[in-house]
Amino acid sequence: MKRQVLACKCPCSGGPGILELSEIIRCSPASHPCAPRRGLSAHLPLLSRLRFVFGTSVVPALDLVDRQSVTRFVSPSGRTVYQVVGSSGKLYTCYASCHFCSCPAFTFSVLRKGDNLVCKHLLAIYLSRATGACQEQSVSNQQLTALLLPEEK
Amino acid sequence: MAGKSHISEYLSDDENLEESNVETEATNLEFPKKFQFCFGVGFETDTGRSATDWLKSAQTLLQTPKKKIEKSLKTPEDSAKKRKLLRGGLAERLNRLQNRKRSAVNFWRHQRTSHYETLSGGKLGVLIVKILEMHEECTLCIAICHQLGQICADGSITKEIVEIQPRLKVLFAKETIAHLEAVPQDIIYIHPPWQKLFLQNENIPVILNTYFSQKVILKESTDISTDMDRPHLQEPLLAKRNVSLAWIFNLSDIKDNWSSTPAVNQVSCSSMKTSKNTENCFNIEPNVLVTSLSDSLLDVVEVQGTAEGTAIQVQVVIQRVYYLVAEDGFKCHPHGNNPPQNMAPLSKSDLQNLRLCLLVQDIYGIFSEIQLPVLFSSSQVTEQYSKKWEGKYCHISGLKILRRVTRGRTLGLFSLIDSLWPPLSPLQVPGKRQGNEMQVIANQLPPSFCYILAAHPDYIDADEKEQISNLYFPPAVHSLKEIYKMGDLPQRCSFWAYVVYRRLQGIVSTSPDWRQFWLFVTDFSLQRESEFSSGTPKTLPVSVASSCVIDVEVMDALKSPSPCVVFFKDAMCGNGKIICIERTVLLLQKPLLCTAAGSDITELTGPVKLDDLDSTTQINSICTVRGTVVGLNERTAFSWPTCNRCGNEKVEQHPQDKGLLYCSHCCEAITSPVFKMHLEVYLNCQSQPKSTVKVKLLQKSISSLLESSSMDDGSYEVTSVLRKEVGFLNCYVQSVTSHPSSCIGLEEIVLPDA
Numbered sequence: 001m002k003r004q005v006l007a008c009k010c011p012c013s014g015g016p017g018i019l020e021l022s023e024i025i026r027c028s029p030a031s032h033p034c035a036p037r038r039g040l041s042a043h044l045p046l047l048s049r050l051r052f053v054f055g056t057s058v059v060p061a062l063d064l065v066d067r068q069s070v071t072r073f074v075s076p077s078g079r080t081v082y083q084v085v086g087s088s089g090k091l092y093t094c095y096a097s098c099h100f101c102s103c104p105a106f107t108f109s110v111l112r113k114g115d116n117l118v119c120k121h122l123l124a125i126y127l128s129r130a131t132g133a134c135q136e137q138s139v140s141n142q143q144l145t146a147l148l149l150p151e152e153k
Numbered sequence: 154m155a156g157k158s159h160i161s162e163y164l165s166d167d168e169n170l171e172e173s174n175v176e177t178e179a180t181n182l183e184f185p186k187k188f189q190f191c192f193g194v195g196f197e198t199d200t201g202r203s204a205t206d207w208l209k210s211a212q213t214l215l216q217t218p219k220k221k222i223e224k225s226l227k228t229p230e231d232s233a234k235k236r237k238l239l240r241g242g243l244a245e246r247l248n249r250l251q252n253r254k255r256s257a258v259n260f261w262r263h264q265r266t267s268h269y270e271t272l273s274g275g276k277l278g279v280l281i282v283k284i285l286e287m288h289e290e291c292t293l294c295i296a297i298c299h300q301l302g303q304i305c306a307d308g309s310i311t312k313e314i315v316e317i318q319p320r321l322k323v324l325f326a327k328e329t330i331a332h333l334e335a336v337p338q339d340i341i342y343i344h345p346p347w348q349k350l351f352l353q354n355e356n357i358p359v360i361l362n363t364y365f366s367q368k369v370i371l372k373e374s375t376d377i378s379t380d381m382d383r384p385h386l387q388e389p390l391l392a393k394r395n396v397s398l399a400w401i402f403n404l405s406d407i408k409d410n411w412s413s414t415p416a417v418n419q420v421s422c423s424s425m426k427t428s429k430n431t432e433n434c435f436n437i438e439p440n441v442l443v444t445s446l447s448d449s450l451l452d453v454v455e456v457q458g459t460a461e462g463t464a465i466q467v468q469v470v471i472q473r474v475y476y477l478v479a480e481d482g483f484k485c486h487p488h489g490n491n492p493p494q495n496m497a498p499l500s501k502s503d504l505q506n507l508r509l510c511l512l513v514q515d516i517y518g519i520f521s522e523i524q525l526p527v528l529f530s531s532s533q534v535t536e537q538y539s540k541k542w543e544g545k546y547c548h549i550s551g552l553k554i555l556r557r558v559t560r561g562r563t564l565g566l567f568s569l570i571d572s573l574w575p576p577l578s579p580l581q582v583p584g585k586r587q588g589n590e591m592q593v594i595a596n597q598l599p600p601s602f603c604y605i606l607a608a609h610p611d612y613i614d615a616d617e618k619e620q621i622s623n624l625y626f627p628p629a630v631h632s633l634k635e636i637y638k639m640g641d642l643p644q645r646c647s648f649w650a651y652v653v654y655r656r657l658q659g660i661v662s663t664s665p666d667w668r669q670f671w672l673f674v675t676d677f678s679l680q681r682e683s684e685f686s687s688g689t690p691k692t693l694p695v696s697v698a699s700s701c702v703i704d705v706e707v708m709d710a711l712k713s714p715s716p717c718v719v720f721f722k723d724a725m726c727g728n729g730k731i732i733c734i735e736r737t738v739l740l741l742q743k744p745l746l747c748t749a750a751g752s753d754i755t756e757l758t759g760p761v762k763l764d765d766l767d768s769t770t771q772i773n774s775i776c777t778v779r780g781t782v783v784g785l786n787e788r789t790a791f792s793w794p795t796c797n798r799c800g801n802e803k804v805e806q807h808p809q810d811k812g813l814l815y816c817s818h819c820c821e822a823i824t825s826p827v828f829k830m831h832l833e834v835y836l837n838c839q840s841q842p843k844s845t846v847k848v849k850l851l852q853k854s855i856s857s858l859l860e861s862s863s864m865d866d867g868s869y870e871v872t873s874v875l876r877k878e879v880g881f882l883n884c885y886v887q888s889v890t891s892h893p894s895s896c897i898g899l900e901e902i903v904l905p906d907a
Contacts (some may be wrong), residue, residue: 049361050366054292131243
């Protein structure tokens with residue numbers, strides 16, 4: 001359950017350092033055993049903890065969850081990919097399996113500056129899955145390929 | 154200044170984001186209203202009085218230009234979009250919760266203003282930890298701590314914990330750490346509601362929600378290490394540890410590398426673009442001040458307020474040095490020194506508000522204005538600072554953000570920035586290394602934003618002997634003729650000029666509002682014989698607004714009757730008008746490295762010539778006039794006796810001898826008083842036959858006019874003055890009216906002796 005929610009394999013941490021925050025993600029409310037289905041609203045301390053760990057990305061991410069902006073596409077081949085409708089209405093493709101989002105914030109904040117672990121879209125995916133707010137849609141293999149490899153304009 | 158940095162009017166990304174999200178919550182009283190962006194408030198409002206039509210037209214110079222958005226440089230904030238949160242959603246709920254928490258934390262801190270305050274009794278659930286080591290990771294500070302105890306219900310500290318001192322990983326928000334100024338070896342009391350988290354495969358528990366934390370400073374006799382052991386830092390400096398991309402992308406086999414490297418060496422280099430000598434960028438030793446050199450102002454702005462902020466030093470080129478009237482809230486108070494007197498045109502109260510400012514630019518082309526708390530004094534004129542700093546590379550640390558301004562509302566600053574654009578030498582492109590890849594962004598517009606920063610002069614490290622940087626953009630010097638022919642688009646220009654006449658009356662006035670004054674200037678390009686028929690005027694008026702700060706030395710030169718040559722640096726010019734506003738500097742000496750052919754003033758070959766009065770003569774100009782007297786203004790013609798010794802004009806009747814006059818200054822009778830006269834004559838001018846020309850004459854002209862018409866009783870016959878020819882007179886044009894009849898009011902003036 002926990003691994004599935006986080007959707008990433010995390011090496012178990014040794015000494016102090018780099019991995020603490022990732023461990024927190026794993027144990028954050030999103031993956032809290034009682035969080036799914038009952039809704040996070042019953043867990044204000046959990047919300048507060050989320051905010052503490054993820055900082056300002058949480059509010060916009062929760063807003064995406066509220067708006068049911070996250071869709072999970074599953075193909076017969078067993079591959080999955082997420083799409084999140086951003087606040088501007090733009091669609092972002094996220095590969096939760098390898099922790100990537102196509103939004104500029106991810107490029108800037110996560111990749112370039114390294115001051116965030118996730119962008120709001122990725123966080124929204126984790127939270128949607130935890131709260132059960134994630135839309136599911138089955139698509140054909142071709143359609144999934146098209147999602148993964150959008151035609152160049 | 155050097156203490157804990159406090160950002161006023163600056164909003165971190167964090168708060169900005171939240172503000173934009175809670176727009177709809179009118180009921181949310183906790184939200185701090187003070188966090189509002191103030192772009193360039195009041196900076197450019199002082200454009201002087203529009204006393205004349207001239208100035209009205211001149212003010213079109215200062216109009217806001219049209220917005221140009223595309224292609225210009227942007228910070229991430231520019232793209233922040235406002236969006237309302239879904240009502241009743243989790244986001245709104247969390248937001249409200251967070252606002253409440255923030256208020257609660259502020260209130261709680263307010264109650265515990267002093268770190269030295271002893272902890273009042275044993276409060277239930279307070280966690281006591283001693284920080285062993287700490288580092289920054291993403292949005293948090295992670296502190297490895299020893300738990301020294303936890304206060305139980307009965308107020309005692311749990312014994313077993315004290316003995317074992319178990320390890321904890323305590324997470325602090327960066328803001329909390331900055332507030333605590335915590336460094337390793339500090340003892341922190343963490344008040345509830347903190348939360349403890351046990352991680353899988355991890356035996357050190359993690360403490361979260363540590364908003365209510367308090368640093369406790371114990372007496373020296375305790376077992377805490379002495380002051381010698383701890384680094385003397387004003388603010389905590391933390392090694393930032395970046396999460397590797399390999400880990401983010403979940404690539405395997407990287408764990409070992411990370412855990413085997415000593416933590417303190419993991420300082421990230423990714424946000425610093427200094428690439429030339431990476432090994433020199435960081436001076437990393439355990440427990441030693443981590444000073445890093447950046448070449449990007451934006452990087453400095455980004456880390457401002459974080460632990461890294463104080464340790465970062467930025468290399469910039471100082472483009473301009475000037476004084477600026479500081480806005481309210483940033484007043485600078487003299488330390489016991491009385492501000493020098495006689496500081497016209499600025500009133501004395503303004504002196505405390507003057508700031509020395511540096512306009513700096515980094516190698517990526519970004520500008521910042523750095524304000525220094527240096528008082529305006531007669532001993533340290535702008536000229537000296539310019540010589541010392543202008544054009545040099547310097548290293549500045551301890552920067553503090555005052556605010557961010559944008560083009561639309563701070564035209565004064567951006568007109569100066571625009572005049573330094575495009576840069577003379579290629580800029581570096583962010584993210585690319587130096588070397589062959591250096592390139593100019595040829596068609597890129599100048600930046601649309603600028604950070605106003607504050608720094609202390611002690612933190613400015615400029616090598617005065619160093620060569621002038623090739624990024625330095627020296628003032629481009631133009632001739633007055635070129636300036637007169639300039640297009641409508643106002644721009645900053647520099648020029649040498651002879652000041653022919655100063656209309657400084659405004660200074661004498663005690664009213665602080667009336668400080669704008671006029672200078673009438675000329676140079677060789679306007680005085681050349683060959684130019685006389687081309688329609689260019691022989692002199693040009695320069696409006697000096699009250700926002701233009703003038704050194705005492707220059708002011709004295711302007712006031713003296715001898716001719717003076719002034720270098721006007723970065724004045725606003727356009728459409729034939731010249732205005733000195735804020736950031737314009739008046740100098741008596743040649744600045745460094747002026748470009749263009751006209752960098753030296755060409756000496757005038759003869760006495761200054763003015764334009765003749767004609768139909769094109771405008772109000773607030775100077776001209777020469779010649780004509781025959783056709784009338785006198787008898788209502789205003791009068792004479793009064795003055796003391797022949799001291800020139801005192803308030804003479805009295807002699808107390809003893811009623812027939813004599815008495816000077817109270819000399820305390821003597823005036824035997825041969827000198828009579829002064831006030832006389833206005835109407836002239837008939839051939840150049841303006843249809844207009845009535847009224848001239849207020851100076852003493853010398855009156856005397857020569859009346860020389861032959863004196864009657865025996867000391868009075869004058871009007872008829873003997875009429876039809877006399879006067880001229881050429883140098884005059885200031887006070888009024889020009891065309892309705893109901895054409896009338897020109899002149900005032901005779903004296904030009905400085907050539």
